[in-house]
Amino acid sequence: MTAGTCKKFFYAAVAHVALMLAALSPAMAATAQWDVDQLMHTLAKAHAGQATFVEKKYVAVLERPVESSGELSFTAPNRLEKKTLKPKPETMLVDGDLLVIERGRQKHRLQLQDYPELAGFIDSIRGTLAGDRKALERTFRLTLTGDAQRWILTLAPHDAGVAQSVQQVRIAGSRDNVRSIDILQTDGDRSSMTIERVTPQ
Numbered sequence: 001m002t003a004g005t006c007k008k009f010f011y012a013a014v015a016h017v018a019l020m021l022a023a024l025s026p027a028m029a030a031t032a033q034w035d036v037d038q039l040m041h042t043l044a045k046a047h048a049g050q051a052t053f054v055e056k057k058y059v060a061v062l063e064r065p066v067e068s069s070g071e072l073s074f075t076a077p078n079r080l081e082k083k084t085l086k087p088k089p090e091t092m093l094v095d096g097d098l099l100v101i102e103r104g105r106q107k108h109r110l111q112l113q114d115y116p117e118l119a120g121f122i123d124s125i126r127g128t129l130a131g132d133r134k135a136l137e138r139t140f141r142l143t144l145t146g147d148a149q150r151w152i153l154t155l156a157p158h159d160a161g162v163a164q165s166v167q168q169v170r171i172a173g174s175r176d177n178v179r180s181i182d183i184l185q186t187d188g189d190r191s192s193m194t195i196e197r198v199t200p201q
Helices: 003-024 036-043 116-129 133-137
Strands: 048-058 066-075 079-086 090-095 098-103 106-111 140-147 150-157 166-174 177-185 190-197
Touching: 036 133, 036 140, 036 150, 133 140
Parallel strands: none
Antiparallel strands: 048 066, 048 190, 066 079, 079 090, 090 098, 098 106, 140 150, 150 166, 166 177, 177 190
């Protein structure tokens, strides 16, 4: 796996994992005003949780989107895991400074310190889960539209490294419930993901 392939895979995958898991936060009380600070505060409450996902990737060289589904898990402050179950098993784990990808019998291990651009991207996502708006804004420009009942948060990277692969991340939801995440890459490929929380029995 080349460095370029690793970066492209993780930019999209980590963004999906972290932002989707933010939807696991507890419900918040109704507020008269809805702004970025309130949204960040709400998403930061996902100290741990699980969710399921369905993802569609639209690639220019393919006639039909590639669909996958699986499970997500998050444990604060820095452990994110995405398990793809269909069509083929695959696991991506970010734990501290270690990144691990497992595909069948193949396992790839990467140290974030060896990929500073990737590390900055992941740290910004962790900042989102921690409710750290400043950390997120080190990499993205944030634009929030709508209200608490129906909002859209758009992340546009101003960091040169991230901007090489990701053009825009768009998250739509209602209050603390993230319903969809769309990622547009600079090469024109895009992905769309819907998620559903797993409620403890």
